[in-house]
Every structure is written in structure tokens, then in C-alpha cells.
Amino acid sequence: MTARLPLLDRKITFTPDAASKEVFHSFSKGLCPQCKRAVDGVRIIRSGKVYLRKQCPQHGQSEALISGDADWFLQSLTYVKEGSRPLAYSTEVERGCPDDCGLCPDHEQHSCLPIIEITNHCNLECPICIVENRHNYNMSRDEMGRILDGLVKKEGTLETINLSGGEPTLHPDFFALLDMAVAKREISRVSISTNGLRCATDYAFCEELAKRKVYVSLQLDALSNPALRALRGAGDQKAAKEKALANLKRAGVRTTVVSTVARGVNDDQIGECVKLLYENDFILSLTFQPAAFTGYGGAHFAPHDPLDVMTIPDVVKAAETQSGGLLKKSDFLPLPCSHPSCFALTYLLKVGDEFVPFPRFLDLDKYLELISNRGTIRPDDKFEEAIRDAIDQMWTSSGQVPDCDKIMGVLKQAIFLMYPEDRALELSERLRIGEGMVKTIFIHAFMDVHNFEVDRIKKCCTHYTMPDGRLMPGCAYNNLYREKDARYTGAVGKPQIWGAKE
Amino acid sequence: MAPLLAEQVVLVTGGSRGLGRELCLTFSRHGAKVAFTYSKSEEQARSLEQEIAGAGAAVVSRQVSALDADGTRAFVRAVEETWGGIDALVNNAGVSQNLPLALLEEQDFDRVVDLNLKGAYLTAREVLRGMIRKKRGTVLNVGSLAGVRMIEAPIHYCASKAGIVGMTEALAKEVARHQIRVNCIAPGLLEDGVGRNLPEHRLTDYLKHCSLGRVGTFREVAELAAFMISAKNGYMTGETIVIDGGV
Numbered sequence: 001m002t003a004r005l006p007l008l009d010r011k012i013t014f015t016p017d018a019a020s021k022e023v024f025h026s027f028s029k030g031l032c033p034q035c036k037r038a039v040d041g042v043r044i045i046r047s048g049k050v051y052l053r054k055q056c057p058q059h060g061q062s063e064a065l066i067s068g069d070a071d072w073f074l075q076s077l078t079y080v081k082e083g084s085r086p087l088a089y090s091t092e093v094e095r096g097c098p099d100d101c102g103l104c105p106d107h108e109q110h111s112c113l114p115i116i117e118i119t120n121h122c123n124l125e126c127p128i129c130i131v132e133n134r135h136n137y138n139m140s141r142d143e144m145g146r147i148l149d150g151l152v153k154k155e156g157t158l159e160t161i162n163l164s165g166g167e168p169t170l171h172p173d174f175f176a177l178l179d180m181a182v183a184k185r186e187i188s189r190v191s192i193s194t195n196g197l198r199c200a201t202d203y204a205f206c207e208e209l210a211k212r213k214v215y216v217s218l219q220l221d222a223l224s225n226p227a228l229r230a231l232r233g234a235g236d237q238k239a240a241k242e243k244a245l246a247n248l249k250r251a252g253v254r255t256t257v258v259s260t261v262a263r264g265v266n267d268d269q270i271g272e273c274v275k276l277l278y279e280n281d282f283i284l285s286l287t288f289q290p291a292a293f294t295g296y297g298g299a300h301f302a303p304h305d306p307l308d309v310m311t312i313p314d315v316v317k318a319a320e321t322q323s324g325g326l327l328k329k330s331d332f333l334p335l336p337c338s339h340p341s342c343f344a345l346t347y348l349l350k351v352g353d354e355f356v357p358f359p360r361f362l363d364l365d366k367y368l369e370l371i372s373n374r375g376t377i378r379p380d381d382k383f384e385e386a387i388r389d390a391i392d393q394m395w396t397s398s399g400q401v402p403d404c405d406k407i408m409g410v411l412k413q414a415i416f417l418m419y420p421e422d423r424a425l426e427l428s429e430r431l432r433i434g435e436g437m438v439k440t441i442f443i444h445a446f447m448d449v450h451n452f453e454v455d456r457i458k459k460c461c462t463h464y465t466m467p468d469g470r471l472m473p474g475c476a477y478n479n480l481y482r483e484k485d486a487r488y489t490g491a492v493g494k495p496q497i498w499g500a501k502e
Numbered sequence: 503m504a505p506l507l508a509e510q511v512v513l514v515t516g517g518s519r520g521l522g523r524e525l526c527l528t529f530s531r532h533g534a535k536v537a538f539t540y541s542k543s544e545e546q547a548r549s550l551e552q553e554i555a556g557a558g559a560a561v562v563s564r565q566v567s568a569l570d571a572d573g574t575r576a577f578v579r580a581v582e583e584t585w586g587g588i589d590a591l592v593n594n595a596g597v598s599q600n601l602p603l604a605l606l607e608e609q610d611f612d613r614v615v616d617l618n619l620k621g622a623y624l625t626a627r628e629v630l631r632g633m634i635r636k637k638r639g640t641v642l643n644v645g646s647l648a649g650v651r652m653i654e655a656p657i658h659y660c661a662s663k664a665g666i667v668g669m670t671e672a673l674a675k676e677v678a679r680h681q682i683r684v685n686c687i688a689p690g691l692l693e694d695g696v697g698r699n700l701p702e703h704r705l706t707d708y709l710k711h712c713s714l715g716r717v718g719t720f721r722e723v724a725e726l727a728a729f730m731i732s733a734k735n736g737y738m739t740g741e742t743i744v745i746d747g748g749v
Binding site: 385396 | 631635
């Protein structure tokens with residue numbers, strides 16, 4: 001529930017409450033959860049946590065938790081790095097952030113991960129859904145073509161793009177749109193975000209994905225039905241997810257597991273997801289998304305108290321306590337190129353049957369440089385230098401790095417595999433070998449009207465792509481623009497099923 | 503003015519005889535603490551130790567082959583623990599055989615290449631661990647004119663010394679990011695050096711093509727080596743300096 005207090009004088013409102021042992025940290029700008037207008041706010045530290053307190057001239061004061069660990073929050077601010085600007089913008093600065101999105105020249109980061117929503121049809125009605133599926137829109141090939149061209153114009157080359165929805169696999173022209181993206185030479189990887197229902201029931205579909213070397217981001221919040229039903233609605237979701245995993249594994253589809261984590265619902269199953277990542281070679285990464293309460297479903301999701309939600313350090317803490325010592329808090333760092341409250345991650349090197357987090361054998365400065373402007377590892381000069389430094393550091397450390405002999409053995413094996421004596425490999429083959437040796441755990445915190453902050457949205461690199469050429473920072477679009485998107489404003493339609501005849 | 507190698511810790515392989523002995527003496531004269539290895543010449547090693555210590559300089563030595571990786575590691579650690587690290591390594595240990603191709607058996611080839619090239623690699627690898635940790639240091643490899651010019655010399659010796667030049671360049675490139683320099687000196691014929699058993703006509707031929715008209719001395723090469731490993735030579739790496747009287 002949003003805490004609403006009477007209107008107060010601004011000077012009084014922003015003064016920390018000494019009786020509650022509050023400490024003022026900094027000024028901020030957020031959204032009024034009632035009218036969604038941008039309003040002034042402050043960050044307050046209280047009881048080891050960080051809160052955003054806002055004052056709307058019309059609707060009064062509101063407060064939301066923005067970090068469950070004040071130490072993590074303060075430390076994360078030291079990792080901030082200047083962003084990379086896009087090659088072109090689509091809007092002008094007129095009203096000020098967040099009301100000029102598209103991107104405007106005031107935006108501080110390019111698109112690391114553009115999301116193309118190709119449909120708003122979906123065959124689930126997830127209570128936690130962050131979008132608003134009205135079942136009345138399928139992207140045309142013409143729109144897709146314009147979006148892809150626009151992305152290349154703005155970015156030059158792209159590491160990854162994501163096709164999403166709705167449920168993208170429901171699009172009647174799904175493979176045609178997918179092939180358009182795969183065919184773009186400027187785009188290295190294409191991923192699709194899916195609830196997995198089609199993967200679970202249509203093995204040939206998984207084979208087609210594997211043939212196209214597409215990555216699947218499989219929504220999988222937990223491995224038990226009570227939690228899955230709370231988040232994803234009725235039905236035997238567990239069985240569906242297990243079938244999807246089995247088919248993706250059999251087809252050899254490179255998979256990311258995406259888990260939305262809601263306080264009191266599935267925050268006790270983070271360790272299970274980590275275990276799934278560790279035990280399956282075809283699962284390359286795991287993304288935890290602390291639940292954001294936006295969209296048709298999310299805005300009405302219960303239980304939800306803005307003062308008691310999951311934040312990045314809460315996921316990190318849960319990962320530490322639930323993984324049986326496999327992961328530690330110090331293994332995770334904020335992604336320097338994004339806002340530190342939006343992204344954290346750790347890379348894991350496969351050493352035999354175990355995984356060793358990179359920060360345990362890489363010098364922190366080098367590691368930060370390595371992850372400075374990317375969410376995924378590329379075998380470029382910076383990566384090579386970081387690995388060489390790690391090797392030298394371990395070699396000269398006289399056993400200070402635990403398991404350094406094993407780690408060095410793995411790195412040597414990686415070199416032999418990627419650069420065999422008898423033939424030259426294509427870069428894509430080398431990347432694939434690397435993917436088999438390194439896994440990633442991301443924590444990506446989306447914002448809702450309660451914890452939205454303007455400085456975070458200005459640094460956003462996860463952008464929804466519009467057919468008119470605009471790129472909408474994800475949380476700005478979900479909270480402020482999606483409901484006005486002309487594509488979705490018609491009457492709510494009937495959900496479509498793939499393969500069904502009209 | 504401080505001596506050229508004041509307080510520097512220098513490890514010389516094959517230090518008890520020939521050029522190696524002169525290298526140790528010269529370095530200690532320039533203020534270095536000298537550690538050296540030797541493979542056979544126990545008596546000469548003791549004599550050298552006494553000479554250096556008698557002049558008031560610090561010296562340690564151990565009988566260990568350049569091909570004995572474990573022994574080399576143990577000696578390097580001992581020197582590092584005693585003197586706090588090694589500032590310069592001079593890979594001097596080496597052998598030669600005057601064998602024409604027809605008489606050069608596989609085991610002859612392996613022995614010379616192993617001692618001259620692999621031995622330098624093994625020692626450098628051990629010493630560089632500490633240098634990389636400290637982000638400073640220098641390695642000087644002793645090559646030969648026979649490794650850089652087309653002259654009449656045994657092919658296994660020439661191959662090993664040419665290998666030293668290649669290793670110098672590659673190693674210099676690899677460890678430059680740690681501020682470690684790696685260089686090579688390539689002497690021509692020296693008094694009492696590996697060419698001492700050369701047939702007379704080959705010596706005559708050498709002198710005919712040598713601008714200075716004489717063979718070099720160990721001292722001349724050792725003085726160059728002292729400069730090469732000194733801080734005065736801070737901007738040179740990956741180089742092979744030929745010292746041959748102008749052949």
C-alpha cells in the first residue's frame with residue numbers, strides 16, 4: 001500500500017525524522033503514485049535501508065523502499081561510469097525528463113538491450129505482468145523493418161536485441177519477423193522473451209530456434225506451483241516450465257532463465273534457480289528481476305507494500321544464504337554503465353563441476369573495466385587483457401587465490417579450445433565455446449511508480465523500440481507511455497493461439 | 503655518485519666460469535648483490551665467491567643446472583627471501599659443440615638447444631614471477647653473433663641463439679605491461695669463449711671481417727651487460743645489441 005500522509009510544507013517534509021534516526025542522503029525526483037507527475041523527493045537512510053520520500057503538491061507525501069541495504073547502496077555509487085551516447089536521437093528536450101522520451105539528448109546511455117514488442121497477445125494472464133496485454137496488436141513486417149533499420153542507424157552495431165510481447169511466439173508471422181532480425185549483420189545476437197508454453201508443447205519450434213541460433217529468455221520464477229500460480233496465474237505452470245526446459249535442452253537452445261522475485265512469494269526460491277543454472281549447460285545465464293508493480297497485472301498485484309519490496313541487495317543476500325556458500329555478497333557488483341540501482345551481476349567461470357565467480361580471481365579494477373559497458377562478455381582486447389592480468393596475478397600470488405591452479409588449468413584449456421593447433425575457428429564458434437565456460441547471474445531492477453527515479457531512467461539502457469523510430473527507456477515506457485501507445489488503444493481483443501485457424 | 507648497480511640484486515646463470523664469471527665480478531664491482539648458479543665447477547664457484555666477498559660485496563651461489571626447474575625455483579625463492587627480490591636476471595648459461603651437420607646427432611641437437619634456450623626460458627619463468635609481482639625488473643639474455651648473422655657455426659648452436667633473440671622479443675612484449683624490460687646481447691668471438699676451440703682458419707676468417715681486427719674481451723661484454731641491466735637503460739626493451747668489433 002502506498003503510504004499517504006497529509007500535505008506538508010516542503011521544508012518540513014524533506015527534513016529527516018530525527019526520532020526515527022533517519023539520515024538525509026540526497027535529493028531525487030520521482031513520480032507521484034497517484035497522478036504519476038514528476039515530483040521532488042529525497043533519499044533517506046533509515047534502519048540500514050534507503051527510502052525515497054516524495055512530495056506531490058496535489059496528493060501529498062509518499063514513500064518507497066529503494067534499497068534493502070544502505071551499505072550496498074552507498075558502495076554502489078562508487079561504481080558509476082559515464083554512459084555511451086547513441087549516434088542519433090529522436091526527440092528534443094522540451095518538458096524535461098521523463099516527459100521527452102524517445103531518446104532525447106538529455107538521455108545519458110545508448111541502447112544496450114533494445115526490446116521489440118512484436119505483439120500484445122498473450123496466452124497467460126499473469127498477476128505480476130508488468131505490461132498491459134490487450135490482445136489487439138501484431139507487428140507488421142514493415143514496422144519490424146523500420147525498427148531494425150532505426151536501431152542500426154542509432155547504434156551502428158548491436159550486441160543483442162530482444163523480441164518480446166505479449167508472448168512473441170504467438171505472433172502469426174513470428175519466424176518471418178525473427179528471420180528479419182537474425183539476418184541483420186549489425187546485430188550479433190537475437191533473443192526472445194517467452195513464457196515457455198510454446199516451447200513446452202512444440203518441440204519442432206525449439207529446433208527452429210536452435211537452427212537460427214536464437215537465445216531464449218525463459219520466464220521461470222520458481223519451480224513450485226504455489227509460487228508460480230501467485231505470479232503467473234492458474235494451471236500447472238510447474239509442469240509447463242519443466243517441459244519447456246526439457247525441450248530447450250534437447251534442442252540445444254541457448255537459454256536464459258528469467259525469474260521475477262516478489263517479496264513473500266518466491267524470494268525463498270532464489271537458491272533453486274541458481275542450482276538450475278549450475279546444473280544445466282544449456283542455461284547460460286540467470287536473470288533475477290525484483291518485482292516491479294506496473295502494467296495491468298502488476299499494479300494490482302498483492303501482496304505489495306512499497307516499503308517492503310525486493311531490491312537488488314535483497315536478491316544478493318538471498319542468493320548468498322540460499323546457495324549453500326556457492327555465492328557471496330562480494331561476488332556481485334553493480335554494472336557500472338547502467339545506474340547502480342538498476343543492474344548488478346556476477347560472471348562465473350566453470351571449473352570442473354564448480355563455478356568460480358570472477359571477482360574471486362580477477363583484480364577488482366580490471367573486473368570493473370571488463371564489465372564497464374556491457375552486460376555480456378566479448379572476447380575483445382579488454383577481455384584478453386583482463387584475463388592475462390588474472391593469470392599473471394594468480395601465477396604470482398603464491399596461492400593467495402583459492403583454487404588458482406584449477407582456474408589456471410581451465411583458462412589454459414579455454415585457450416586450447418578456442419585456438420586449436422589444427423584449424424582456425426570462426427569468431428562465433430569461439431563465442432560459443434566461451435559461453436560454455438562462463439555463466440552469468442544478472443539482477444535487473446525495473447521501476448514502478450513508487451520507486452521510479454529520474455536519475456535512474458536517464459541512465460537506462462533497456463529500451464523499447466517504437467515503429468516511429470523512438471526508443472523508450474523501459475521503465476519510463478511501462479509507467480508513463482505504454483498506456484498512451486496508439487498501437488494498443490483499440491478495444492481489447494481475443495487472445496490468439498499459434499497455429500489456430502481463423 | 504652512486505654505483506651503476508647500487509643495491510641491485512642480480513642473478514647470473516652459469517656464473518662460475520668464462521663470461522659468466524666476469525659478469526659476476528663486474529656487476530659486484532658496480533655495487534650489485536650477486537647470486538649465481540653453476541653446473542659443474544664447484545672449485546671455481548668457491549673461488550669466485552671468495553673473490554667477490556673479499557672485495558666486500560654480497561654473493562651467494564648454488565650448484566643447479568638451468569634445466570633443473572625445481573632446483574632453479576628453490577634457488578630463486580632463496581635469493582628472493584634473503585635479499586627481498588631479484589632486480590635483474592642474466593641468462594648466461596650455455597654450451598656449444600663444433601659439430602658439422604653430418605656428425606650432429608639428435609641428442610647433440612637436443613642438448614645444446616635445451617641448455618641454451620629452454621634453460622633460459624625455465625629460469626626466466628621462475629624469476630619473472632617475482633618481478634611481475636613487484637612490477638619491475640629486467641632480464642638480459644646472452645645470445646651470440648651466430649644467432650643474428652649468417653656465419654659458419656654449428657647449426658644447433660646458431661638455432662639456439664637465434665631462438666634466444668626471438669624469445670627476447672616475445673618476452674619483452676609480454677611483460678612490458680608490468681614495466682619489465684627484456685633485452686639480449688649478441689657477442690662476437692671473445693677471448694677464451696665458446697669460440698676458443700675454433701679451427702685456426704675460422705679465427706683468421708673472423709678477424710679478416712672484423713673492423714677492429716681482434717676478438718673481444720669478457721670485460722667489454724660485461725660492462726655492456728652492466729649498462730643493459732642498469733636503471734640508466736630504462737627505455738630499451740626487446741632489443742638485441744651486437745658487440746662484435748664491427749663484423
